[in-house]
Amino acid sequence: MVRNKAVLLAFRVVLGGLFVYAGAVKVLEPLDFAQNIRNYDLVGQALSFIAAIVLPWLEILAGAFLAAGIWKRGAALAISGLLVFFIVLTVVTMIRGLDIDCGCFGAIDRKAGLGVILEDLAMLYLGLCALFAPRTLS
């Protein structure tokens, strides 16, 4: 784990910024995102709808709090939890052989696949560094 204060701050700002961006593009098109969730074929219409309006705000708030240094660990936990969920979801989607858009960054056309998993793992590393940073450094 990283033990340099400046690097940890950079990690928080980068990861927080990415989450704010990812959430913001989805907030603008909630129905498109709901359809993205529905396409995973795991939950029905109602849950897809609820997730599509709540999840982007969780990304934005957790991202903003992490970058701003408010409730840093709580925000890092929420973001790391989301990333673990996204990784599991993408692996399951690949195993099921579904050829669908990941819905990761709104309208940007990307398939749920290995690239998404590697990207999420990289972000998870940043999130875990922020979550487990020693108190004196965070």
Place this chain on the structure above:
Amino acid sequence: MSEGGRVVRQALALGALSLLVAAAVHFPLVKRFARGEFRESFFQASEYPGVRLITLEEAEDLWRTAQAAFIDARRKELYDAGHVPGARSLPASEVGKAIPADVLNSPRAGTLVVYCEGGDCQSSLLLAKRLHDEGFKDIRVMTGGWEAWKTAGLPEERGDGQE
């Protein structure tokens, strides 16, 4: 309070805050959902004026009177196992690729009926949106899908051609 407990509470509070903000910001959309909109699909009719959801009866009528070209959005092996007679296979999983030339060359004003497995399958709607983006003006999605067609005992065709 332990550090771990505090962190978990912060994360839960962020979740609750997100719920409140989402409900406030998307209140008009939530109201529409509560009124029963988006129960079958999330597409906004205003964005896809050429796409309509139709019942099995409407689809059957179009098929019997040969007023529409049918497109099967399921995987090829499901199409081969049985499909609406005369329907063309165009798996929705291939919508990311180029639409085949014979489909693109068909008249944009003609009526297309798209269907998938049935139940709450989504692939016919995905394909319908893609065809709409290609300029087709009248695309109808048979919401009951193949399941409804088969259950109703309507004619079916196997493989690439004859029954």
